[in-house]
Amino acid sequence: MYAVESGKENSQINSVLDAFWWAVTTVTTVGYGDIIPVSDAGKILAIFYMFFGIGILVIFLSVLGTNFYKKRFEADSKDISHAQSLILKKMDDLEKNQEKIEQKLTGLLDSFNKK
Numbered sequence: 001m002y003a004v005e006s007g008k009e010n011s012q013i014n015s016v017l018d019a020f021w022w023a024v025t026t027v028t029t030v031g032y033g034d035i036i037p038v039s040d041a042g043k044i045l046a047i048f049y050m051f052f053g054i055g056i057l058v059i060f061l062s063v064l065g066t067n068f069y070k071k072r073f074e075a076d077s078k079d080i081s082h083a084q085s086l087i088l089k090k091m092d093d094l095e096k097n098q099e100k101i102e103q104k105l106t107g108l109l110d111s112f113n114k115k
Contacts, residue, residue: 005042
């Protein structure tokens with residue numbers, strides 16, 4: 001930006017520090033407006049800087065949101081897995097009890113039939 005804007009009439013970017021200040025405020029989407037480009041090339045370059053800043057912000061927020069979602073989803077998945085294991089254990093217990101009842105009934109029927 002310094003190379004594009006320095007030396008232009010009414011330019012507010014007269015040093016590398018001014019250009020750096022402008023770039024940081026533009027890319028971070030703060031945009032104080034205290035330093036602005038005056039040339040057409042500077043304005044076009046500013047547009048690219050603005051989209052770059054917004055793109056970085058979007059990427060950061062999407063990564064952050066994805067991580068929160070993954071942690072939440074993994075926690076829910078663990079809860080579901082725990083519930084599934086409890087259900088399977090109960091089903092095994094029921095099957096064992098059913099087998100015991102069937103054996104007792106078979107024994108009762110055999111003893112009843114012998115009498």
